[in-house]
Amino acid sequence: MAGWVWRSVLCAVAGVLAASIALPAAAADAPPIPTSVFATRSPFGDEPRLSPDGKRMAYSVVKNGETWLGVIEIDSGKVVRRLPLGKEIGLRWFSWAGRERLLLGLAVPFNTAWGEGRLARLFVTDLATLQSYYVGPKAQGAYGDNVIFTDPAGQFVLLSIQRDLYGEPQVWRFGLDGKDTKGQRIEAKTGVWQWMTDDRGVVRLGLGYSNGRATVWYRKAADEPLRLVARIHPDDKDELWEMVRLISGSDEGLAFEPGPSGHLALRKFDYATRQVGDVLYENPQWDLSQVDLDDGGKPLAVHFTDDADRIVWLDPEMAKLQANLEKALGGGQVIIEQRARDGSRMLVWHGSANDPGSWYVYTVADRHLAEFSLLRPELDASLLAPVKAVEFAARDGTRVHAYLTLPRGHEGKGLPLVIMPHGGPYGVRDKLQYSDEVQLLANRGYAVLQPNYRGSEGYGDAFEELGKGEIGRKMQDDLDDAMDWAVTQGVADPKRVCLVGESYGGYAALWGVIRNPERYRCAASFAGVTDWTRQLAYQSDFLDRHDRPQWRERVRGADRKFDLASVSPALNADKLTRPILLVHGKLDTTVPVAQYEAMHTALLKAGNGNAQYLLLETAVHGFTEAKDEQAWYDALTGFLAKNNPAD
Numbered sequence: 001m002a003g004w005v006w007r008s009v010l011c012a013v014a015g016v017l018a019a020s021i022a023l024p025a026a027a028a029d030a031p032p033i034p035t036s037v038f039a040t041r042s043p044f045g046d047e048p049r050l051s052p053d054g055k056r057m058a059y060s061v062v063k064n065g066e067t068w069l070g071v072i073e074i075d076s077g078k079v080v081r082r083l084p085l086g087k088e089i090g091l092r093w094f095s096w097a098g099r100e101r102l103l104l105g106l107a108v109p110f111n112t113a114w115g116e117g118r119l120a121r122l123f124v125t126d127l128a129t130l131q132s133y134y135v136g137p138k139a140q141g142a143y144g145d146n147v148i149f150t151d152p153a154g155q156f157v158l159l160s161i162q163r164d165l166y167g168e169p170q171v172w173r174f175g176l177d178g179k180d181t182k183g184q185r186i187e188a189k190t191g192v193w194q195w196m197t198d199d200r201g202v203v204r205l206g207l208g209y210s211n212g213r214a215t216v217w218y219r220k221a222a223d224e225p226l227r228l229v230a231r232i233h234p235d236d237k238d239e240l241w242e243m244v245r246l247i248s249g250s251d252e253g254l255a256f257e258p259g260p261s262g263h264l265a266l267r268k269f270d271y272a273t274r275q276v277g278d279v280l281y282e283n284p285q286w287d288l289s290q291v292d293l294d295d296g297g298k299p300l301a302v303h304f305t306d307d308a309d310r311i312v313w314l315d316p317e318m319a320k321l322q323a324n325l326e327k328a329l330g331g332g333q334v335i336i337e338q339r340a341r342d343g344s345r346m347l348v349w350h351g352s353a354n355d356p357g358s359w360y361v362y363t364v365a366d367r368h369l370a371e372f373s374l375l376r377p378e379l380d381a382s383l384l385a386p387v388k389a390v391e392f393a394a395r396d397g398t399r400v401h402a403y404l405t406l407p408r409g410h411e412g413k414g415l416p417l418v419i420m421p422h423g424g425p426y427g428v429r430d431k432l433q434y435s436d437e438v439q440l441l442a443n444r445g446y447a448v449l450q451p452n453y454r455g456s457e458g459y460g461d462a463f464e465e466l467g468k469g470e471i472g473r474k475m476q477d478d479l480d481d482a483m484d485w486a487v488t489q490g491v492a493d494p495k496r497v498c499l500v501g502e503s504y505g506g507y508a509a510l511w512g513v514i515r516n517p518e519r520y521r522c523a524a525s526f527a528g529v530t531d532w533t534r535q536l537a538y539q540s541d542f543l544d545r546h547d548r549p550q551w552r553e554r555v556r557g558a559d560r561k562f563d564l565a566s567v568s569p570a571l572n573a574d575k576l577t578r579p580i581l582l583v584h585g586k587l588d589t590t591v592p593v594a595q596y597e598a599m600h601t602a603l604l605k606a607g608n609g610n611a612q613y614l615l616l617e618t619a620v621h622g623f624t625e626a627k628d629e630q631a632w633y634d635a636l637t638g639f640l641a642k643n644n645p646a647d
Contacts, residue, residue, distance in 0.1 A: 469557010
């Protein structure tokens with residue numbers, strides 16, 4: 001890709017950004033879009049990273065089953081680094097450490113009693129020396145890439161790492177020059193499972209768990225001992241807070257705490273006394289989820305999600321720039337994702353729920369915006385279907401938010417319906433954002449409904465708590481009630497409804513047709529859980545002693561008599577009477593292929609001939625290869641055409 005030419009999209013006109021290209025006209029109806037188009041990705045991956053000096057862009061791509069990391073110079077378009085990671089290595093994340101080094105969180109294979117798993121390790125590549133090396137000890141717990149502080153100059157990191165799978169994490173300092181193989185232990189304390197530093201990398205706070213209570217250890221400076229400042233019972237909601245920033249030399253920092261409206265707001269917070277201070281920003285309807293800070297700890301922007309991701313700039317100049325970009329790009333969402341440390345360059349995303357979007361690089365000095373990468377380079381967004389937010393009442397009165405996509409050129413009456421529950425199930429939600437599966441199915445003539453069933457995040461703690469212990473029960477009721485709403489609205493033909501999902505959504509699809517065959521004609525699952533007891537045992541190998549009981553409690557709920565086997569598809573396969581499509585990635589280490597095999601074996605034993613199977617040799621818990629993604633889309637569209645055909 002050397003010699004890459006950036007496409008100039010916007011130019012400065014009288015100090016205001018103006019578009020130099022026309023947006024395509026909306027199509028009244030859409031011809032079938034090939035599945036290969038939905039599976040094609042940008043050559044620069046989905047999430048590039050702007051360097052701190054604004055001169056380079058790092059990106060990741062997959063070629064022939066192997067993940068590569070690349071670095072391109074923005075001004076020249078020259079690729080200055082191509083680093084193969086190997087076919088057995090997964091890339092979890094990557095970020096800059098100074099202007100010459102990149103940190104990579106890698107998933108490295110290892111064997112467990114339940115099959116092959118992955119350990120996370122920290123890896124560094126140095127652009128100046130072209131050397132690459134692991135950082136941290138080989139003997140460690142599951143997460144060896146938990147960086148809690150990165151030196152702005154890229155000289156060192158602080159890692160919170162376990163020395164085995166079961167011990168508490170300790171804080172270690174490692175240099176990033178490739179020579180520091182032993183590191184230096186900075187902090188360790190029995191019972192502490194989470195560490196936090198201030199803006200200068202001083203370990204100031206530790207969170208632990210002891211005798212059913214959260215413990216908080218704190219100090220103001222590095223030369224002081226950590227002291228216990230709180231023991232908090234999980235039910236004491238008013239005593240819990242979400243840490244944002246500790247400021248060097250001061251007890252005062254920032255935290256997300258409820259404001260006058262009851263929603264999480266950005267507030268000043270005294271970490272020594274746990275006293276809540278002034279509200280710096282609050283949205284009266286939605287919890288804040290993120291805050292962007294400058295190098296001095298001053299808030300620049302806050303983020304929240306209503307039906308889509310939103311950003312509010314607290315800096316007037318940035319707010320003005322945001323408005324100008326939105327005006328120039330003419331609709332959709334515009335998000336300034338990253339900025340150079342001196343503010344000279346920015347990485348901007350523009351797209352919507354029916355447009356996968358593009359990445360742009362904005363140069364402040366000449367007010368110039370250049371398109372860097374189309375996320376789906378072969379896809380004509382004008383052919384995609386609109387998505388809208390809807391709401392309905394579940395049978396117990398709980399309000400459930402959802403997203404409805406109707407095929408272009410159809411009235412939205414009496415359509416075949418696909419209900420598509422999201423994965424997770426906890427701490428995850430759907431929103432107004434682009435989805436290949438949704439747009440593919442809408443393009444094939446299906447209405448698609450994505451309910452944020454109880455337990456989904458984004459609607460407050462009380463709504464998340466409603467999902468506790470409700471896997472296969474009330475969470476499943478919400479999907480049935482979503483169908484009833486769509487039928488009542490006249491959108492769906494009640495005799496033509498199927499369930500499709502991935503991960504937990506795949507489980508919910510399988511369980512839906514077993515539990516309520518009178519409702520659903522078919523179900524398709526990618527990477528779905530089929531045996532909850534085995535899945536919990538598998539996940540226990542990767543959860544620390546603090547997280548393990550909390551996750552089990554959330555899944556099982558307070559009813560000790562409840563048997564997860566009663567809502568596990570593999571243990572109820574003899575009850576299946578509807579056609580299913582069962583698809584799984586052989587390299588999946590989140591929901592291991594043993595879950596697929598358990599369902600496959602149970603169906604064969606039951607003599608069930610209503611199932612189709614597809615095992616993808618190189619797929620993980622998702623897709624790194626276009627061929628695997630296309631295989632899933634081909635199997636899914638073929639399965640639905642056979643078992644729930646659209647008009």
